Amino acid sequence: MTDNFSSQRFSIAPMLDWTDRHCRYFHRKLTGDTLLYTEMVTTGAIIHGKGDYLAYSEEEHPVALQLGGSDPAALAQCARLAEARGYDQINLNVGCPSDRVQNGRFGACLMADANLVADCIKAMRDVVSIPVTVKTRIGIDEQDSYAFLRDFTGTVAERGGCDTFIIHARKAWLSGLSPKENREIPPLDYPRVYQLKRDFPALTMAINGGVKTLEEAKTHLMHLDGVMMGREAYQNPSVLAQVDRELFGRTTPAVDLVAAVRSMYSYIEAELTQGTYLGHVTRHMLGLFQGIPGARQWRRYLSENAHKPGADVRVLEAALALVADRIPQEA
Ligand SMILES: Cc1cc2nc3c(=O)[nH]c(=O)nc-3n(C[C@H](O)[C@H](O)[C@H](O)COP(=O)(O)O)c2cc1C
Numbered sequence: 001m002t003d004n005f006s007s008q009r010f011s012i013a014p015m016l017d018w019t020d021r022h023c024r025y026f027h028r029k030l031t032g033d034t035l036l037y038t039e040m041v042t043t044g045a046i047i048h049g050k051g052d053y054l055a056y057s058e059e060e061h062p063v064a065l066q067l068g069g070s071d072p073a074a075l076a077q078c079a080r081l082a083e084a085r086g087y088d089q090i091n092l093n094v095g096c097p098s099d100r101v102q103n104g105r106f107g108a109c110l111m112a113d114a115n116l117v118a119d120c121i122k123a124m125r126d127v128v129s130i131p132v133t134v135k136t137r138i139g140i141d142e143q144d145s146y147a148f149l150r151d152f153t154g155t156v157a158e159r160g161g162c163d164t165f166i167i168h169a170r171k172a173w174l175s176g177l178s179p180k181e182n183r184e185i186p187p188l189d190y191p192r193v194y195q196l197k198r199d200f201p202a203l204t205m206a207i208n209g210g211v212k213t214l215e216e217a218k219t220h221l222m223h224l225d226g227v228m229m230g231r232e233a234y235q236n237p238s239v240l241a242q243v244d245r246e247l248f249g250r251t252t253p254a255v256d257l258v259a260a261v262r263s264m265y266s267y268i269e270a271e272l273t274q275g276t277y278l279g280h281v282t283r284h285m286l287g288l289f290q291g292i293p294g295a296r297q298w299r300r301y302l303s304e305n306a307h308k309p310g311a312d313v314r315v316l317e318a319a320l321a322l323v324a325d326r327i328p329q330e331a
Contacts, residue, residue, distance in 0.1 A: 007062075008164060008206045010217065010247045011035035012240075013230030014066040014091070014135070022276075023284040024060045025267055027233070029260045030240035033248040036063045040093045042104065043069035046078045054085050057267075064089035066135070068096065070106040070116060072123030079124040079132065090124055092117070094136040097172040098179045108172040111140045114152045118160030125161050133164040135208070135228075138192050139171035146192060150199055157203055164204040166228050167193045183209075183231075194223040214239065214246045221247070235287045257288055258324050265313045272312060279306035282316065294323030 012019065012027055014037035019027075024036045038056070045053045046067075056063060065087045069075050079090045093101075094110045094117055101107035110117050117134065124132045134156060138149050156162045170186040177185060188210050197205045206226030211217055217227040233240055241255035268281050282302050289295040301319040305311055 007033070008035060008133075008166070008204055008226030008228075009033075009221070010243055011064075011166075011206065011226065011228045012037060012233045013208060013228050014038060014040055014064075014093070015230055015234060016040055018234050018284070020284075021056050021060070022271070022281040023234070024063060025057050026260075026264060026281070026284050027237065027240060028060055029263050030237055030255050031243040032252075033244045033250065034240065035089070036060055037091065038063065038065050040066045040068040040096060041078075042106075043067060043071065043074040043078045044104075046081065047074060054082060054087075056085075056087075058086075059267075061086075062088040064091050064133070066091045066093055068093045068101060068104070068106050070104070070110055070120060072119045075120050076123040076127045079128045083128040083130050087130065089131045089133060090128065091133045091135050091166070092120055092124075094134055095168050095172065096179065097140075097174055097177070097182045102174060108137055108140055109174055111136060111152055112143065114155035115159065117152075118156050118158075118162075121156060121160030121162045131164060132162065133166060134162050135166040135168070137168050137170065137172045138189055141171075141174055144171045146195065149192065149196060153196060153200060153203070157200065163202070164206075165196075166206040166208055166226070167196065169193045169207055169209040190220070197224050212239075214242055217247060234284070236290045237285070237288050238290065258320060261285065261288070261316060261320060265316070268313055268316075277307060278311040278313075278315060282306045289323050292323060297322040 012034055016039045019037060019039050027036060041053045065082045067075055067078055067090060082090055093107055096107035102109050121132055153165060169188045169190050172182045190207065193207045204225045206228050207220050207224050208228035208230065211227055211229045212232045220227045238257055241257060244250040244252060245254065271281060286299045286302055289298050298319050301322055305315045
């Protein structure tokens, strides 16, 4: 579906420890058009780490690599590697408030230095031809006026050449709140993001934060170019099964959830031979049947059995038997 490769219209948020390559592979079975994001990967991990931090499957496209870092040269090096590996986009994390990230002087604290963010974006844009985007908040600490957000956006767009912003519609407190609290306590301010789009109509702008349904997404799309969904997509992935039809105008049949599970089998079997545990893949599938009778049994059966030695796709078949005939059929 190359026509949507650069589309921001609907995406699944980068989530550390959650949107790993197994998760993304599974999400892709539910929606072909949604833009997927990796977890944040630091430039240090890519450049000095022992593992292959850029590994992904071809089936995941369109997929964006989210980078964490603030050294323009290191970011440029990583962007180049990512483009060579076939990533469709690069995204710079300017929204994560964790202490670890602040110690590395990247993430949300970068909002205080728009010129540095612009330098980072420019350094990457100079060496790759794929889009380079920014994910940020509406403010940090006491720097939370609309003028601050507008100036930040203006600087990163004009000096850095960034034309796409994903805005988590709440500010972050850099001290005193945990990352989890920073996703819950600062209030959401959607109108502020709508205003930003009105002030920068030429920029592509997607909104993030608290979106739980495709109806809500449609409302945002009346004001903005895109919607990024995080926790709801992960915890209740069946919402993704309607995205291609509801948000991308596809006329393909609705995705059958049981068929989606079974379509994972060949991937899982290949992964098992590489030493992956079944549970590494199925942990992302636990919420699939949320709201359907049998969902709890599905979740419990997988949780209890998928990590056992030798566990394979038969565990999934047995778990499906607890839920499959209870799923309402779509007309
Ligand atoms: C477990 C978890 C890990 C996250 N890791 C990242 C990350 O690596 N990079 C990032 O930009 N945001 C990260 N976030 C924030 C999400 O991308 C998103 O901005 C936030 O959850 C708000 O969207 P939501 O209300 O739709 O979940 C994370 C969120 C969660 C729940």
